[in-house]
Amino acid sequence: MTKTRKKTDLPILGVHERVINASLLLFTKQGYFKTSVPDIVKASGCSTGSIYHHFKDKEGIASALYESLVMRMNLALDEIETQFPSSKQRCQAVIKLLFHITETEPEVMEFILYAKHKEFLPGNNPICSSRPFQKMREFVTAGIAEGDLQPIDDLVASASLYGGALRLIFLRLDGVIEHSLMDKLDDVWKCAWRSVAA
Amino acid sequence: MTKTRKKTDLPILGVHERVINASLLLFTKQGYFKTSVPDIVKASGCSTGSIYHHFKDKEGIASALYESLVMRMNLALDEIETQFPSSKQRCQAVIKLLFHITETEPEVMEFILYAKHKEFLPGNNPICSSRPFQKMREFVTAGIAEGDLQPIDDLVASASLYGGALRLIFLRLDGVIEHSLMDKLDDVWKCAWRSVAA
């Protein structure tokens, strides 16, 4: 018997999941600091006491949310690594993945990319030092070592390869771009690859 | 006789400037919501009453700060426009400008790029719709029209051209890059231009 499914076998979400889900929506819609604990209580349907039984404090909620999203990202990147052999294919798959998440779960992308985590997660590393972003850079570094990419600074190469795509994601999240990023995937990739291809 | 220099002709900063300067440092160092009005009082050396005499409220301070930085940016971009005739030169100058500001006044770049303005400036447009960013895109659009750049979607071209540089700026502000971005300027520009050059 798992920890979150005690009373029944019905697919009723536990407090932890309900709070995390509600917080993701609230944090991305109105920001961490403009989201009060009472807001989370209302949106999650859990009581204050319940929430504080499962989480140390408000920051703990954000922290758990952050961890879960980073973990999801890691799994997806690991899958890309096993599925594709070449650096080129991997980098392309990464951009496609990021675009896909942006279109299907914009809140997830927004929380990962746009939130100024250091403001409310003082302990955490900056997002760009977190494992998913490291992995993305590793793909690039490997590409340079294999001679597929120009022999330039890893960070410059990585920024050039992913920078365009990430910028478009910001524009999409801000509402500047109105149509699916998927439409632009090919063009974006052509530009990205051309910028660093050997 | 100006409004801010009555008592003497000495270059003593007025309340407005002192508050703006202090707030830029505080907002970028600890974030808007973790900066209290008493914090600003201490850092600026102005009293609470004084501050509320010059600004409507705390949000008004952030708003004035935002406006002043956007205006500075506009002036700099206008100068680039008059100084350089070709789109290529203009775009290159933009990246150099952004790198220069990042190195000499990181707080300015941080506030412009990194702050989630919509959290505390509900009225304002997203930063990427503001005039400076529009102007940056205009340079790219002109380049496409003139045939210097590939005939692709403006937004894709713009994102590809500036995306790498902006990504490096984020990395620099986050402390991931330890040396001056100026060292990487040439490589970054080569990648950026290669990504969209006709």
Place this chain on the structure above:
DNA sequence: TTGACTAGAACGAACGTTCGTTTTATACTA
């Protein structure tokens, strides 16, 4: 009966803001 969990009223601290007062600069008068 016990122990894990839920509930929501209550609490103190900290916040942004207001307000009555004092200080300073300027304009006017004689």
Place this chain on the structure above:
DNA sequence: TAGTATAAAACGAACGTTCGTTCTAGTCAA
């Protein structure tokens, strides 16, 4: 020039609100 009147600016204690958190009472399954 000296004296007075007026307005603008600065001040900071005090206010009401809202926040994150705690606490005590209660529920329910085992």
